[in-house]
Amino acid sequence: MELLRLESVDYTISGETILDNVSLSIGGKDFLSIIGPNGGGKSTLLQLIVGLISPSRGTISLMGEAPKVGRSKIGYLPQYTEFDRAFPISVEETVALATLQNRWRGFLSKGDFDRAHHWLGQVGAVHLAKRNLRHLSGGERQRVLLARALINEPQLLILDEPTAAVDTEGEKQFYDILGELNHTMAIIMVTHDLTAVSAISRSVACLNKRLYYHGDAHLEHADIAEAYQCPVDLIAHGHPHRIFPRHDHAS
Amino acid sequence: MGIPIEFSPGMITLLNDPLLTYPLAAALLSGIACGVVGIFVVVKRISNITGSIAHSAFGGIGVAQYLGIPSIVGALVAGWVSGIAMALVRRHFKQNEDILIGMIWVMGMALGLLMLHFSTGYTSDLFGLLFGNILLITKADIIRLFIWDIAIVGGLIAFFRMLQAVVFDELFATVTNLPVATINYVLISVVAISTILLIKAVGMILVIALITLPAATAMNLSNRFGLAIVISIGVGIVANLAGIFASFAFDLPVAPIIVLVLMGFYVGSIGVNRLRS
Numbered sequence: 104m105e106l107l108r109l110e111s112v113d114y115t116i117s118g119e120t121i122l123d124n125v126s127l128s129i130g131g132k133d134f135l136s137i138i139g140p141n142g143g144g145k146s147t148l149l150q151l152i153v154g155l156i157s158p159s160r161g162t163i164s165l166m167g168e169a170p171k172v173g174r175s176k177i178g179y180l181p182q183y184t185e186f187d188r189a190f191p192i193s194v195e196e197t198v199a200l201a202t203l204q205n206r207w208r209g210f211l212s213k214g215d216f217d218r219a220h221h222w223l224g225q226v227g228a229v230h231l232a233k234r235n236l237r238h239l240s241g242g243e244r245q246r247v248l249l250a251r252a253l254i255n256e257p258q259l260l261i262l263d264e265p266t267a268a269v270d271t272e273g274e275k276q277f278y279d280i281l282g283e284l285n286h287t288m289a290i291i292m293v294t295h296d297l298t299a300v301s302a303i304s305r306s307v308a309c310l311n312k313r314l315y316y317h318g319d320a321h322l323e324h325a326d327i328a329e330a331y332q333c334p335v336d337l338i339a340h341g342h343p344h345r346i347f348p349r350h351d352h353a354s
Numbered sequence: 355m356g357i358p359i360e361f362s363p364g365m366i367t368l369l370n371d372p373l374l375t376y377p378l379a380a381a382l383l384s385g386i387a388c389g390v391v392g393i394f395v396v397v398k399r400i401s402n403i404t405g406s407i408a409h410s411a412f413g414g415i416g417v418a419q420y421l422g423i424p425s426i427v428g429a430l431v432a433g434w435v436s437g438i439a440m441a442l443v444r445r446h447f448k449q450n451e452d453i454l455i456g457m458i459w460v461m462g463m464a465l466g467l468l469m470l471h472f473s474t475g476y477t478s479d480l481f482g483l484l485f486g487n488i489l490l491i492t493k494a495d496i497i498r499l500f501i502w503d504i505a506i507v508g509g510l511i512a513f514f515r516m517l518q519a520v521v522f523d524e525l526f527a528t529v530t531n532l533p534v535a536t537i538n539y540v541l542i543s544v545v546a547i548s549t550i551l552l553i554k555a556v557g558m559i560l561v562i563a564l565i566t567l568p569a570a571t572a573m574n575l576s577n578r579f580g581l582a583i584v585i586s587i588g589v590g591i592v593a594n595l596a597g598i599f600a601s602f603a604f605d606l607p608v609a610p611i612i613v614l615v616l617m618g619f620y621v622g623s624i625g626v627n628r629l630r631s
Contacts, residue, residue: 155525171531191578193578203530
């Protein structure tokens with residue numbers, strides 16, 4: 104089943120092209136990592152997918168519907184910087200609040216908290232349920248936010264720089280969980296972490312205005328170099344892992 | 355000192371009634387309103403919008419006096435329109451937010467002064483409007499505050515979790531299709547109306563302190579959103595009572611004492627927070 108489809112999407116703001124003719128299709132148990140330089144349009148692409156902004160040209164279909172409708176059926180883990188980190192809220196509340204979607208409801212039921220505990224268990228964070236979110240480590244917090252993204256049992260999970268503020272150990276744990284989750288859902292992950300890309304992704308795309316992407320095949324090193332417009336070291340996925348040689352951009 | 359908002363012989367009321375009844379009621383009711391509203395102002399970081407709303411009310415009062423309509427109506431209309439205008443700009447043209455806030459702030463003052471200059475037959479008490487006096491609060495003020503408190507506490511209880519979801523993480527709330535825009539406009543309206551109703555107690559300059567400081571204190575002390583609201587209410591009430599007590603016991607002006615006590619709580623809460631972490 105196709106979960107996400109972008110067709111010839113452009114996004115232009117104040118005459119500047121941020122995304123140029125981007126097409127993409129995600130379905131089944133895909134795991135697409137999107138890498139690319141800062142300012143390459145990664146955040147813009149995710150904003151378009153979840154309907155926070157509209158494309159200047161082209162069409163986007165999320166879960167077979169317009170992004171503003173389809174977005175409530177996906178799991179979404181926004182960037183770490185998006186919320187007030189000093190906000191007084193417990194871990195179980197953070198996760199359970201996601202059950203409010205689409206409804207005018209002022210209360211959370213015991214069932215909502217039970218579901219929160221279940222999904223906290225799935226990401227190995229149920230022992231943190233009563234803790235305050237602001238007192239968690241980077242890795243713990245991201246696992247909690249992952250549980251929040253999962254509580255409505257989505258078929259598609261979208262992650263925006265999920266390990267940006269996470270230490271190496273936390274990162275490994277997080278990626279292990281993603282690997283497990285990928286058995287039951289498709290995943291799109293925007294990341295800076297090139298090494299992780301190769302270890303867990305089924306496919307990788309590079310975004311710098313244009314999307315350099317070959318479906319489920321691995322990304323060609325030339326595409327990455329073109330997208331980044333600089334030399335890139337990359338471990339390619341596959342078994343055994345391959346490491347691209349360093350290329351001199353001038354040559 | 356008198357207040358132009360529906361001026362009534364407050365001193366006589368005070369002398370007739372048990373002397374403290376109205377001020378104590380005002381201390382309690384304004385503490386509740388400030389405590390609830392303040393948490394949202396602090397979390398959403400809109401204390402500058404609140405200040406601008408308070409000053410726009412001055413323009414509204416001036417225009418109301420000039421037109422001969424009740425001051426409270428002028429203040430409420432000006433405060434609410436300004437609040438919604440700032441919320442709209444914040445949502446759609448965020449880069450211009452600062453300019454608009456500053457503009458409404460000074461325009462409110464300028465318009466108010468000009469209109470009061472042209473108003474005849476009324477000697478306005480500018481000092482009272484700027485700094486307020488909880489001791490001069492009238493029965494009508496108390497009734498208005500009481501009804502308003504019931505409305506906002508009722509709304510808070512009915513929609514508590516949804517409000518929590520939206521103010522905690524607006525982006526995630528948007529993606530899960532909660533009515534984020536509607537909630538934001540309702541919140542700014544509640545902030546505007548509360549600010550105007552509270553001007554009587556502490557004046558338009560100090561109302562910002564009474565809204566933001568108890569909430570900021572509570573945010574330092576509590577790990578839970580609901581508890582933070584309760585603490586915020588408590589801090590506001592205690593500061594108001596301290597102001598009234600200082601006024602009666604030592605003949606000191608009420609509003610500055612309230613603000614100084616609030617500052618004391620806030621600085622103390624920073625200390626407690628540091629010690630705990």
